[in-house]
Amino acid sequence: MGALLVAISHSAASALAAATGQDPQSNIPPADTSGLNFHQFGLLAVQDGGRRKPIDTFARETLIRITGRSTYSDKTGRKWEPNDFVLSASLETHDWRSEPMVLISLGKLKEQLGLDKTQRRFSFEQLVALPELQRLTNEGHSLKRAEKPLDREQQEALTVSDRLALLANAMNGSALLIVPALKSETEAWVGPPEFSRYYSETQFAPIQIQLQTMAISYVQADGFNFSRVASQLRESLRALSPSIYPRDRQLRLEYSYNHFEAFYRAIWFYGLAFLVLLLAHLRGSGRLLRNSGVAIAILALAFHATGIVMRCLIAGRPPVTNMYESIIWVSFAVSFFGMIFFVRYRTPVYLLAALPVTLVALLLVHQMPIAMPSSIDPLVPVLRDNFWLTIHVLTITLSYAAFALAMGFGHILLWRYARNPAIARADSPMHFWLYRVLQLGVLLLAAGTILGGVWANYSWGRFWGWDPKETWALIALLCYLTALHGRLAGWWTEFGLVVASVICFLAVLMAWYGVNFVLGKGLHSYGFGIGGETYVATFVLLDLLFVGFAIWRYRSSKQATAERPAEPVAA
Numbered sequence: 001m002g003a004l005l006v007a008i009s010h011s012a013a014s015a016l017a018a019a020t021g022q023d024p025q026s027n028i029p030p031a032d033t034s035g036l037n038f039h040q041f042g043l044l045a046v047q048d049g050g051r052r053k054p055i056d057t058f059a060r061e062t063l064i065r066i067t068g069r070s071t072y073s074d075k076t077g078r079k080w081e082p083n084d085f086v087l088s089a090s091l092e093t094h095d096w097r098s099e100p101m102v103l104i105s106l107g108k109l110k111e112q113l114g115l116d117k118t119q120r121r122f123s124f125e126q127l128v129a130l131p132e133l134q135r136l137t138n139e140g141h142s143l144k145r146a147e148k149p150l151d152r153e154q155q156e157a158l159t160v161s162d163r164l165a166l167l168a169n170a171m172n173g174s175a176l177l178i179v180p181a182l183k184s185e186t187e188a189w190v191g192p193p194e195f196s197r198y199y200s201e202t203q204f205a206p207i208q209i210q211l212q213t214m215a216i217s218y219v220q221a222d223g224f225n226f227s228r229v230a231s232q233l234r235e236s237l238r239a240l241s242p243s244i245y246p247r248d249r250q251l252r253l254e255y256s257y258n259h260f261e262a263f264y265r266a267i268w269f270y271g272l273a274f275l276v277l278l279l280a281h282l283r284g285s286g287r288l289l290r291n292s293g294v295a296i297a298i299l300a301l302a303f304h305a306t307g308i309v310m311r312c313l314i315a316g317r318p319p320v321t322n323m324y325e326s327i328i329w330v331s332f333a334v335s336f337f338g339m340i341f342f343v344r345y346r347t348p349v350y351l352l353a354a355l356p357v358t359l360v361a362l363l364l365v366h367q368m369p370i371a372m373p374s375s376i377d378p379l380v381p382v383l384r385d386n387f388w389l390t391i392h393v394l395t396i397t398l399s400y401a402a403f404a405l406a407m408g409f410g411h412i413l414l415w416r417y418a419r420n421p422a423i424a425r426a427d428s429p430m431h432f433w434l435y436r437v438l439q440l441g442v443l444l445l446a447a448g449t450i451l452g453g454v455w456a457n458y459s460w461g462r463f464w465g466w467d468p469k470e471t472w473a474l475i476a477l478l479c480y481l482t483a484l485h486g487r488l489a490g491w492w493t494e495f496g497l498v499v500a501s502v503i504c505f506l507a508v509l510m511a512w513y514g515v516n517f518v519l520g521k522g523l524h525s526y527g528f529g530i531g532g533e534t535y536v537a538t539f540v541l542l543d544l545l546f547v548g549f550a551i552w553r554y555r556s557s558k559q560a561t562a563e564r565p566a567e568p569v570a571a
Contacts (some may be wrong), residue, residue, distance in 0.1 A: 031221035033093075037085035040230035041214070043251045045237070047177045047189035050378045054251045055176070055491040056258055057376075062170060064369045066163050067121060068103040075099065089175040092217055097124045097171070102163050105370065106156040111138075124167055127160065137161040179204075182239040187244075199240060207236050210571035254314050262307030263328060267362045269300035269547075270335070274355040292346055297351055301339065304332045304358075316374045320393040323516060324365055324372040328455040329394075332399030337440070341405075345433060361372050361404075364535070371517075388455040393450035396448035396473065402441030403480070403501075403508050409434045410501035417495065421557035429495040435487070442480050449473050452514060472511035479504040495554055502547055506540060 042056030045550075059082035061104035072080045080088070088094050101120045104110055110117045113132050127133060136157035148157070169175035174191055181187035184197040190197055192211060195204045210233040217226035238245040276293035280286045281350040309330060312318060319325035339356025363373050385533055413434065424430075453463040453472065464470060486492050492500075513536060529547050 006138075013078055014436055033088065033221050033453060034078065036080070036084070036218070036221060036223050037227055038087075039214075039255070040227045040234070042083050043248075044178055044230065044234050045180070045246045045251060046286065047180075048175070049375065052189075052246050053240055053376075054253050054255050055082060055086065055178070055492050055555070058175075059083045060258060061176070061375050062086060062166060062229035062372070064373070066167050066170075067101050068101065069264065070106075070369070071236070072099075074099055077204055086170055086176070087218055087220060089167075091172040091219065092171065094220060096167070099123055100126075101492065102160065102167060103370065104156065104160055104488045106152060108151050109136075109156045109160070112153060124164060124171075126558075127164055133157060133160065155266045178237060180237060182241055182243045182244070183365075185244060201241065203563045207240070208231065210236060214490055223343060223512050234356050253310065254523065255312040257307070257314060260306075260310070260511060262310065263362055264366060265367065266300045266303040266307065267359065269296055269303060270355050270359045270362070273297035273300055273351070274359060277351055277355070281348065281352060294348070294351065295395070297335065297339065300355075301332070301335055304328075304335070306360075308332060311376065317379060318394060320390055321377060321379060322372075323513075324374050324513070326393075326397050326400075327361050327365050327372065330397050330401045330404065331358040333398050334361075334404045336407050337437070338400055339436065341433065342429060345429075347429075347433070349412065349430065350405070350433070353412055354405050357408040359402050368535075388451060388458055392448055392455045395444055395451055399441050399444035400508055402444055403476075403505055406434060406437040406441060406501045407505040409437060410498050411546075413498045414502065417498070418550045421554050424496070431497065434498065435484075438480060438484060438497075438501060442477070445473070445477050445480065449477055468515045469511065472515055473506065476507040477502070479507045501549065502518055502543065509536070510539070 038056070042054055044055045045052055046055050046058045049056045060070060061081075063072060063085055070082065072085060074080060074094070099125045100119070101265050102124060104113075104115070106122070107117050110119075113130050115122060136154055137160075140150055140154040140158040140161075143154065144158075156299050166175070167491070167502045177189040177191055179190045179192060179195050179198070181189055182336050192208070195207075210229055214229040214233060216222075216227060217229060273296035276289060276296060280293055282290040283289070310363060311325075311328075319329045334356045335351075335358045338350040341350040342348060365374070409430075413424060413430055416427070417432075428488060449470075452473070456465065456470075457463045479500075482505055486500075487494070489498045517533065
């Protein structure tokens with residue numbers, strides 16, 4: 001029973017049958033393993049994606065990549081956690097080939113393959129039997145080798161092919177590279193069948209027995225022995241290559257990061273803080289309520305910061321490599337800046353502007369794990385040991401945070417203009433506070449752009465090359481410089497600056513998201529991705545409609561004021 005057991009030993013299936021009292025060929029279902037504690041099993045190290053990580057991380061990433069979700073409910077309604085799924089797939093304790101679990105997101109591809117467009121997930125055996133999918137995959141690989149652009153159907157076909165290959169590797173056990181290399185950290189780890197590449201049969205014999213015992217305990221749902229043997233197996237594997245196998249504290253840190261879910265906790269506290277502060281603002285009083293909201297916001301920031309620090313300790317680098325990391329960093333900086341300005345000017349409106357922006361950003365990355373995967377990947381060569389690049393990326397993303405805060409602030413002011421333009425025009429402090437945030441953003445973006453030139457000269461031998469990312473960063477900077485200069489020169493009123501704080505953020509959105517996820521071109525290829533265009537386009541459209549409505553209300557109010565007859569002066 002099970003490809004992994006057969007790989008461990010030719011007699012493993014027989015040993016399992018003897019232990020369970022079952023015929024190896026029988027269809028008697030194994031015991032329910034959903035109640036097992038997978039802590040010790042999840043702490044086993046595996047090599048995947050160029051990194052050594054706990055199986056717990058590998059299992060989560062595998063299930064998300066295949067299904068788009070961190071858990072899976074099968075046809076019978078049973079909910080499978082990631083570790084349970086990976087071990088069950090390796091031991092073939094469930095018919096995973098017929099489970100509709102492979103995600104296809106693009107409706108056009110489903111239509112081209114003749115699949116039900118209302119269904120999001122399909123079974124392995126259903127997809128591998130489609131010749132059209134194989135044809136599209138082959139076309140995509142040929143175009144990639146020729147460095148030619150792919151259309152969305154070909155890109156999605158390649159993604160689906162990768163999901164099928166990952167599920168196949170999970171089912172045959174070849175994805176579980178748990179046997180460490182002997183000498184070099186860069187050397188590939190192997191699965192149990194290939195242990196002889198590094199070790200003798202005598203060295204591996206005790207581990208073989210532990211693997212068999214762990215598998216049998218899992219199938220029998222023997223929680224005590226399953227956890228005990230998994231812990232022993234980790235120590236035995238470490239003893240094979242102590243200098244290569246990760247330390248316990250590294251594995252436990254990443255396991256804690258996975259299960260603490262700091263960003264998910266932060267989402268709840270950000271939402272609660274915003275509601276409390278909004279209630280305090282609408283009531284127009286209530287110092288205790290306002291202070292409670294600020295305290296909850298500080299707690300949310302603490303969870304958010306904890307998640308970032310843990311992630312940096314695991315990766316050994318700052319959060320600078322992909323869209324997921326940039327969003328969690330920028331969203332943190334938005335609320336952090338909001339808290340700093342709140343302390344400086346003693347007005348909670350900064351938090352009312354910052355918290356919803358942070359909340360929406362964290363919700364997006366939480367709800368879009370396929371478009372923005374949270375995996376901690378090793379740095380591509382151009383990013384390694386590069387001080388200037390790290391400073392450049394962190395500075396640029398901090399400017400995005402300042403502009404996102406200004407955008408949130410601008411929405412509050414536009415809402416006030418839409419409700420009562422006369423009162424909004426008279427609120428000079430609000431406009432001054434917005435101006436200060438925009439100044440901070442321009443300072444950071446200008447510094448980040450210059451630092452980017454220093455990095456480009458260091459890495460590519462030229463200071464500026466009109467790469468799409470560079471060009472749009474410059475466009476965003478010029479937009480905000482024009483907005484600030486125009487206000488000082490009297491080209492537009494304070495209302496014009498409010499509109500600019502929202503409209504100019506679209507240039508930031510293009511530099512941040514559009515270049516990577518829409519254009520997909522340029523030397524900044526390590527940040528590319530696909531997905532989310534519908535959400536972004538909907539946000540932009542609704543935002544422009546809101547801005548247009550506020551402008552109409554503002555102009556209508558000014559016209560009505562100008563046409564109103566002057567009151568007679570008393571004698």
